[in-house]
Amino acid sequence: MTLPAFFAFAITAALVAAGAGAWIHTIGRKHIREHLAKSSTFHCLRCDSVYTSSESDLTAVCPKCGYKNTKLKF
């Protein structure tokens, strides 16, 4: 294997590894986001806003109007 071919192979391997790493990272983040959205998303019945809350209760107070809403079910 010549030196330019070796560098071309090394650069290609590095790009493929970086792409695979970014893809795996994206899949993991998407899974976390979907779990958070399904477990802590609320819709305000008074002002029609959608918000999230880190509270584990079934209800959360709307940050805009203060109305207490129940968790969305998917």
Ligand SMILES: [Zn+2]
């Ligand atoms: Zn509201």
